[in-house]
Amino acid sequence: MLSAEELLGPNGPLPSLIDGHESRPDQLRMTQAVEEQLATGGILVVEAGTGVGKSLAYLLPAALWAKANERRVVISTNTIPLQDQLLKKDLPVVRNILKSAGLKDPIRYRQLVGRGNYLCEHRLHHAQAEVTRGDQLFDDEGRVLDDVERWNGRDDHEGRRQEIPFGVPPGTWERINADADNCLNRRCNYFDRCHFFNSRKRAGSADLLVVNHALLLADRVVRSGGDEAEGVLPDWDVAVLDEGHHLQDCATRAFTVEVSRRSLNRHLDRLANPRFRDRGELATLEIALGQITGTKETVAEKIADRLHEELPIWVDSVRDAADGLWDRLIDSFGEGGDARQVWIDEHAASSDSWQSCNRELLGLKTSLQQLVYHLDQVLGRIEAEALHENDDAVRHGALGLQARRRRLKDATESLEALENGEDWGCTWVNIGRRPQNRKWSRDVGLHRAPIEVREMLESFLYRGPHALVMTSATLTTGPQDFRLLVHQTGLDLHEPDPRLLSFGSPFNHSEQALLATLPQQPDPRQNRGVDFEEASNEAIDTLVRASDGGALVLFTSWRQMRGSFDHLAPGLFAQGFEVFVQGQRGLGRTELLNRFRQRRRAVLFGTDSFWEGVDVRGEALRLVILTRLPFRPPTEPITRARHLRIEKEGGRPFFSLTLPEAILKLRQGYGRLLRHREDHGAVVILDPRIESLGYGRRFLRALPPARRLKGNLATVSRAVALATGVPH
Incomplete structure (x- = not known):
């Protein structure tokens, strides 16, 4: 068998499989590096610019290594679009390459998502039965369940929520997903056709397994419990993390704890509906126990009485304690009617207001502990009397109660973490916008996230696997400058040192792209940004007309994006342009991009997530407008906590964190323009600070060598x- 480098080389089979394919030197270098790392073990970090062909450069060596060693490789991404690309485009090419090279046993690859994304038929049918007898759900939820059942009868899916062609409300999905706490495993009547276990079975025979970063991290955390711990994923030995620049944020989310009014009320309402006492999981189990006859009837009746009379009192006790905490938090930190986040720093933590909130928090934790204790007593009695063994209704009801008990126990542990407040974490209060309808309560929650995830990643992710490859199109903040990534993700803690490589984009940027700036624009920091936004609207309108559409306009705030769209869309529509905006009603991200691709004179307004992962080739995208330099909002509590940590260590947060992160984001925004060697167009940056302030030079140095132009709006x-290519 040839090496992966030889298979991708000029004498390999790719030219016969892909029309117009040309061998790419940097792709071959990356392929060789991945092959070497898989052979020797350790960590490899590779930045591969757009056009290098990084997907094949890691997929082919991974497939060959998996086959040769009969061991599994996990391919982890941050986004679903990249997973779709790997599964529908790149992995079929890899399979064909290996087939043409004489590999008799075809490469097997599967996608695996968290079990909460799979439908459980057992829970679906119980939920429908509860609708029929009026115990649990309202009529509109019943209609959704019927739609789900009809969809489930088709054979063109694997039971994942993402495959359902209509919306399922979160509360309804929570009742019918393959939640671990509700699982009967092999005792279930539907086990042989269980979507989750069948997906695990298919994944168990896969050579390559495609997952997301969150699932990969969950697997590593579970496995850290000891050699006997069964992971979330089937056993694996090598991981490739594409979109590796998201690793810090994914790890931060994975280790964040939170308790909110909305989430806690959802659990309590499912346990005991506050408006209808005959609805809820307590009532469901009570009804099931009431059907028991014979020698166990008296015992079952006593437990049912306790569920009816005693447990609702403890649920109400938790509700009262929770309302006390939420009201205290809003009184202390909910100034005004807008949504806000309040960082509980050292000063705030010592204030009388926070101490008062802490006392309410302790009261809620105590009430939750008491409720969990009484749920344990009921569940323990059912177990001791074996009431669930031959009664499916009791078994289902007990499992539902056990699952809710687990969620409430998790909330208790989260409150304990929030109460302790060690200095490794950042605590903040999240308060929602005041609702216009006074009948609705204002949402409020408490969050705690790790300020750094360096040691967590070293402990949970880097130790153990034979080899790990981290890659992305944007990992550096300057030529060969990996310092930000290495520090944030703890790669500098690992021994031996990771190998770091960077390959730039092979496109001819000086021929294919124009990079223009407008230094005469108003400074966005002055007059609260009003003058800048007005000038930006004029510039966007002028530039879109100059390119005759085919424009992606990227913003750093949802407010400015919506304001510009509302201001400009009517005039652009009148000129025959088709105008789309992120969050447009009825259009998800994928459909929005598909419609944009299909129209030559379209304009798409987007923010944050549209700065990356947008792959539109050809004439459909020929102009990218970057409205502001993408600095992370300095008001975010976790950002402020990280800045304070840097200051305490003698550093300067702006230059060591804020600026490098913004440079990475700007590089991602620029990267939306050229996706193929025949693409061409312009990137225009409206923020004048890139020319007027000293740090602007660092932004410009980090961007590819496009033709540069600095001028007024007419010139640009x-x-x-x-x-x-618009004739004038």
Whole structure:
């Protein structure tokens, strides 16, 4: 068998499989590096610019290694679009390459998502039965369940929520997903066709397993419990993390604890409906116990009485304690009617207001502990009397109660973490916008996240696997400058030192792309940004007309994006342009991008997530407008906590964190333009600080060597017309 490098080389089978394929030197270098790392073990970090062909450069060596060693490789991504690309485009190419090279046993690959994403038929049918007898759900939820059952009868899916072609409310999905706490395993009547276990079975025979970062991290945390701990994923030995620049944020979310009014009320309402006492999981189990006859009837009746009379009192006790905490938090930190986040720093933590909130928090924790204790007593008695063994209704009801007990126990542990407040974490209060309808309560919650995840990643992720490859199109903040990534993700803690490689984009940026700036724009920091936003609207309108559409306009705030869209869309529509905006009603991200691709004179307004992962080739995208330099909002509690940590260590947060993160984001935004060697167009940056302030040079140095132009709007718009091929 040839090496992966030889298979991708000029004498390999790719030219016969892909029309117009040309061998790419940096792709071959990356392929060789991945092959070497898989052979020797350890960590490899590779930045591979757009056009290098990094997917094949790691997939082919991974497939060959998996086959040769009969061991599994996990491919982890941050986004679903990249998973779709790997599964529908790149992995079929890898399979064909290996087939043409004489591999008799075809490469097997599967996608696996968390079990909460799979439908459970057992729980679906119980939920429908509860609708029929009026115990649990309302009529509209019953209709959704019927739609889900009809969809489940089709054979063109694997039971994942993402495959359902209509919306399922979160509360309804929670009742019918393959939750671990509700699982009967092999005792279930539907086990042989269980979507989750069948997916695990298929994954168990896969050579390559495609997952997301959150699932990969969950697997590593579970396995850290000891050699006997069964992971979330089937056993694996090598991991490839694409979109590796998201690893810090994914790990931060994975280790964040939170308790909110909305989430706690959802659990309590499912346990005991506050408006209808005959609905809820307590009532469901009570009804099931009431059907028992014979020698166990008296015992079952006593437990049912306790569920009816005693447990609702403890549920109400938790509700009262929770309302006390939420009201205290809003009184202390909910100034005004807008949504806000309040960081509980050292000063706030010592205030009388927070101490008062802490006392309410302790009261809620105590009430939850008491409720969990009484649930344990009921469940323990059912177990001791074996009431669930031959009664499916009791078994289902007990499992539902056990699952809710687990969620309430988790909430108790989260409150304990929030109460302790060690200095490794950042605590903040999240308060929602005041609702216009006074009948609705204002949402409020408490959150605690690790300030750093360096040691967690070293402990849970880097130790153990034979080899790990981390890659992305944007990992550096300057030529070969991996310092930000290495520090944030704890790669500098690992021994031996990771191998770091960077390959730039092979595109001819000086020929294919124009990079223009407008230094005469108003400074966005002055006059609360009003003058800048007005000038930006004029610039966007002028530039879109100059390129005749095909424009992606990227913002750093939802408010400015919506304001610009509302201001500009009517005029653009009148000129025959089709205008789309992120969050447009009825259009998800994928459908939005598909419609944009299909129209030459379209304009798409987007924020945050649209700065990356947007792959639109050809004439459909020929102009990218970056409205502001993408600095992370300094008001985010976790950002402020990280800044304070840097200051205490003698550093300067702006230059060591804020600026490098913004440079990475700007590089991602620029990268939306050229996706193929025949693409061409312009990138225009409206923020004048890139020219007027000293740090602007660092942004410009980090961008590819496109043709540069600095001028007024008239000059730039004429250049944009030429760069995008619009005759004038």
